Amino acid sequence: MTSLQTDGRVADGRLLTVEDLRTTFATERGPVCAVDGVSLTLDRGQALGIVGESGSGKTVLSRSIMGLLPSTARREGSIRFGDQDLLGPNAPDMSRLWGREMSMVFQNPMVSLNPVMRIGEQIAEPLRIHLGMSRRDAKATAIRLLRDVRIPEPDRRVDQYPHELSGGMRQRVMIAIALACGPTLLFADEPTTALDVTVQAQILELIAEQRAERNMSVVLVTHDLGVVAGHTDVIAVMYGGRLVEIAPTKVLFSQMRMPYTEALLQSIPRLDQKSHTRLNAIPGRPPDLHDPPRGCAFAPRCAFARDRCREEAPPLATAENPDHKFACWYPVGSPEYHETKERISAGLEIGSTS
Amino acid sequence: MSDAPHLRPDIDAVLRVRDLVVEFPMKRGRRVHAVSGISFDVARGETLGIVGESGCGKSTTGRAIMQMPRPTSGSIEFESTELTALGKRELREARTRVQMIFQDPISSLNPRRRVRDSVLDPLDIWNRGTVEERASRVDKTLEEVGIDPQRAHDSRPHEFSGGQCQRIAIARALVLDPTLIICDEPVSALDVSVQAQVLNLLEDLKAAHGLTMIFIAHDLAVVKNISDRVAVMYLGRLCEIADPDRLYDRPAHPYTRVLLDSVPVPDPSLGRATTAITGEPPSPISPPTGCRFHPRCPAADERCRVEVPEMTEIEPGHHVACHHPLVTPVTISS
Ligand SMILES: Nc1ncnc2c1ncn2[C@@H]1O[C@H](COP(=O)(O)OP(=O)(O)OP(=O)(O)O)[C@@H](O)[C@H]1O
Ligand SMILES: Nc1ncnc2c1ncn2[C@@H]1O[C@H](COP(=O)(O)OP(=O)(O)OP(=O)(O)O)[C@@H](O)[C@H]1O
Ligand code: SF4
Ligand code: SF4
Ligand SMILES: [Mg+2]
Ligand SMILES: [Mg+2]
Numbered sequence: 001m002t003s004l005q006t007d008g009r010v011a012d013g014r015l016l017t018v019e020d021l022r023t024t025f026a027t028e029r030g031p032v033c034a035v036d037g038v039s040l041t042l043d044r045g046q047a048l049g050i051v052g053e054s055g056s057g058k059t060v061l062s063r064s065i066m067g068l069l070p071s072t073a074r075r076e077g078s079i080r081f082g083d084q085d086l087l088g089p090n091a092p093d094m095s096r097l098w099g100r101e102m103s104m105v106f107q108n109p110m111v112s113l114n115p116v117m118r119i120g121e122q123i124a125e126p127l128r129i130h131l132g133m134s135r136r137d138a139k140a141t142a143i144r145l146l147r148d149v150r151i152p153e154p155d156r157r158v159d160q161y162p163h164e165l166s167g168g169m170r171q172r173v174m175i176a177i178a179l180a181c182g183p184t185l186l187f188a189d190e191p192t193t194a195l196d197v198t199v200q201a202q203i204l205e206l207i208a209e210q211r212a213e214r215n216m217s218v219v220l221v222t223h224d225l226g227v228v229a230g231h232t233d234v235i236a237v238m239y240g241g242r243l244v245e246i247a248p249t250k251v252l253f254s255q256m257r258m259p260y261t262e263a264l265l266q267s268i269p270r271l272d273q274k275s276h277t278r279l280n281a282i283p284g285r286p287p288d289l290h291d292p293p294r295g296c297a298f299a300p301r302c303a304f305a306r307d308r309c310r311e312e313a314p315p316l317a318t319a320e321n322p323d324h325k326f327a328c329w330y331p332v333g334s335p336e337y338h339e340t341k342e343r344i345s346a347g348l349e350i351g352s353t354s
Numbered sequence: 355m356s357d358a359p360h361l362r363p364d365i366d367a368v369l370r371v372r373d374l375v376v377e378f379p380m381k382r383g384r385r386v387h388a389v390s391g392i393s394f395d396v397a398r399g400e401t402l403g404i405v406g407e408s409g410c411g412k413s414t415t416g417r418a419i420m421q422m423p424r425p426t427s428g429s430i431e432f433e434s435t436e437l438t439a440l441g442k443r444e445l446r447e448a449r450t451r452v453q454m455i456f457q458d459p460i461s462s463l464n465p466r467r468r469v470r471d472s473v474l475d476p477l478d479i480w481n482r483g484t485v486e487e488r489a490s491r492v493d494k495t496l497e498e499v500g501i502d503p504q505r506a507h508d509s510r511p512h513e514f515s516g517g518q519c520q521r522i523a524i525a526r527a528l529v530l531d532p533t534l535i536i537c538d539e540p541v542s543a544l545d546v547s548v549q550a551q552v553l554n555l556l557e558d559l560k561a562a563h564g565l566t567m568i569f570i571a572h573d574l575a576v577v578k579n580i581s582d583r584v585a586v587m588y589l590g591r592l593c594e595i596a597d598p599d600r601l602y603d604r605p606a607h608p609y610t611r612v613l614l615d616s617v618p619v620p621d622p623s624l625g626r627a628t629t630a631i632t633g634e635p636p637s638p639i640s641p642p643t644g645c646r647f648h649p650r651c652p653a654a655d656e657r658c659r660v661e662v663p664e665m666t667e668i669e670p671g672h673h674v675a676c677h678h679p680l681v682t683p684v685t686i687s688s
Pocket of ligand 1: 025026027032034052053054055056057058059060061070072223289
């Protein structure tokens, strides 16, 4: 059950409901459907991971929800945030939601931070604009936020410029800015991709800690299945602009059904494998969104594809577990899947070409 | 006892690096201590992986082997030739046998030239074989890395994907038939699925050509997958060196342990990695005394603050530079 706080915010229960969202860009080569019929929900305090190869639509999906898109983009479908309909006729002014309700941590902090502005001022700015704080209060809050994100000597750092900080510290500053106005939903788009593993571990821990402390919802966008495994409740896998599998994190890893998800997991080298273990690379490339294939978009690269896959796109549907949806005609574990597997291991067929 | 027991004087080494120091001068007489006295050797046909955090000196080490720039001090012996002693012309010649592959595949190719010409260039410059021989060698190499020679003949780099450009850069590095290839983060900019394709390709090429490789990366799982031996660097120094299965199973250096504990594992049933370290690496302009890891090391004591730990062998083929290694040394009979 959804309950509202006095300020109209969702205290718990459902925070976000996305239904059949379609985002299309007008380009010189014609329309590009970068998000194609995505539906998902997110509860207060939950963390959702979005994974998929480059170009699968992860960033466009996040930006579509936040309303941060160029004018060439058109959104269809429905996005409900709390009790507000973000795409309907009475849609709120999104800029009033940014910072206070939803905020975003981007991949590259050096591009997103203003190089000629002290970091304290960059954190204080949204506080003064959105919360109407005085200059002094905003600075005091900025110092507290820097302390929250574990920046040493926050009183001194607050007056420094971005170039005086290391990459890891800059990303912490980005998180401090995103957290400044106490958002209910934080988008973190590849927040650790450019960072060392040690710093990555610290940043992910920081986001998890702030999520628990603030009962904040988090959408974590990444191509790294290792990152989402330890830091999300639900994982959505995207391919060619579509959701192809979505399930609670533990369920997804223990019973993945979509051959694409399986292939993605098997293509990454793992620490627990012996050295020189042959990797299961996925042949070929993701689909061209200008000219998407007719049936299942993964069919040209899928070892389990059959004629039906090339004709008819599989719908995102549930099987035995209502929380686990996937879009595949011959999912992992099906008789056809096993039959193909046996043929592959017998060496009669090495994958399938379109 | 030798001061560098991890060196293998008896092997057929393609490369022997001794006491390599690279410093970059700065304003007011200060210096960046990028690489501070590291030694290693690479056996023929071996892949040496080098891992460590950003700024620890991995790329500087790779470039110093190529004499780009020339190291501050130390010795680099490549196939019995001391590279630091070579003049410009001899060095140019030697560089044809050592090739480098970089992280950013698109910018490592000339954007205005057709891709096939970029691969042909080294053969033209060094005047290898007849025109026909060159052409067939280029086409053969392109096919080997999975690029259609006809398409390469017609197209420029921007018409290829990142993974394809990396394949082309590999073809360009291979075409002169080098002995040693230094790969500096060759798959870091690639998508996971493409990364697997390129790693498999490098393994195949290594087998087919008997290549010797140095593979630099910050991704520990990638390095484990491709290497025969792995060296861990911290702030310009070598911490630990061993074969990957041993190193990853039983890290002996506290820093190696921290690195491994920080890697996110794609298996939610194993729980989340605990953050075993705080803080960030100190500046290489004024590196800490003694063991450079001591300000962040949970096991540091007074000795660590004053005395630089030397490499010691703690089990056969497993060497660590630490006063208090995590693996108890076994008695090694010589
Ligand atoms: N402004 C735009 N105009 C036209 N096409 C766009 C625009 N922005 C994104 N796209 C296209 O939408 C698709 C999805 O892009 P998106 O950035 O969401 O991918 P992603 O999954 O975030 O990839 P990455 O992992 O590389 O960040 C891509 O094919 C991209 O080229
Ligand atoms: N030309 C240069 N002038 C001054 N300092 C330099 C130069 N090249 C490298 N450095 C410094 O030397 C140190 C080692 O740099 P290097 O590029 O070798 O690190 P790395 O291990 O390759 O890091 P990364 O993982 O970020 O590529 C760093 O502190 C770097 O800033
Ligand atoms: S629908 Fe067919 S092509 Fe698509 S993932 Fe399933 S088996 Fe493969
Ligand atoms: S020498 Fe001392 S400070 Fe350095 S890693 Fe070993 S225990 Fe830690
Ligand atoms: Mg993106
Ligand atoms: Mg480097």
